[in-house]
Amino acid sequence: MATLKYSRQRESIKDFLMTRHDHPTADVVYENMKLIYPHISLGTVYRNLSLLADIGEIKKLASFDGADRFDGRTDRHCHFMCTKCHCIVDMDTLDFDHILGDANSSFKGEITDCTARFFGVCENCLKESKK
Amino acid sequence: MATLKYSRQRESIKDFLMTRHDHPTADVVYENMKLIYPHISLGTVYRNLSLLADIGEIKKLASFDGADRFDGRTDRHCHFMCTKCHCIVDMDTLDFDHILGDANSSFKGEITDCTARFFGVCENCLKESKK
């Protein structure tokens, strides 16, 4: 098993994700990293995002609409995506333990995880449409 | 707004999806359509899958692991994916109305839909690992 070695790039990527709560795509991370490391490569960004996700320091959100997104928040929570502006926001209303218990009780395999996504119109777009 | 015109290919794609409950990818649909229409193109398959999803006759399941998958079942239900064999099976244990109600009550926008996915080990893989 490979030993992890420090890398400025990886550290910056993680720091960046901790400050953003809009679930950026790899490309957005890349654009922002270029401000710090003008020669950083997209490959490096992807490699580090995968690595960080593998060791559980960030979470990868499989494609909502096209590219994968990354989340600096790693505790279990769910997401809402606005079908108008495509923003993605965190939600904490779901009782995962209860749902997982329910699901497992009637399932012959073994369920260990669950993701949930809500869709609709966000507060801002709702205001817009009422004008 | 475009008027829909009959097409044998589209009809066959829909029929095919109604008989399959393993949520095939576009490529699997393509391979199977080639048995009927040897000259059908991948583009036609994608175009019709999108079209059918747009008019609500099938559902598109955004990437579980790579390619999108398609589901002939259009009523609200959720999915389980085995982390070992990557099979995807339907699940009906989730009380969507209740969850949507809960979610909406504490949300300032308007939530209209929800998807949920479970992950773990399926019955078959569980048996295998116990051998």
Added chain:
DNA sequence: TTGGGTGCAAATCTTTTGCAGGTGT
């Protein structure tokens, strides 16, 4: 006849990977 549908191929977008050189330990 006419506008949607098709096959084909090229293009696009996202992500991965091979390689040679750089760097943390």
Added chain:
DNA sequence: ACACCTGCAAAAGATTTGCACCCAA
């Protein structure tokens, strides 16, 4: 020094699209 990490560029995989021809209404 050794193994991991990086930049660069090419490759791979999934999906979309332009175009000329075909076909349902």
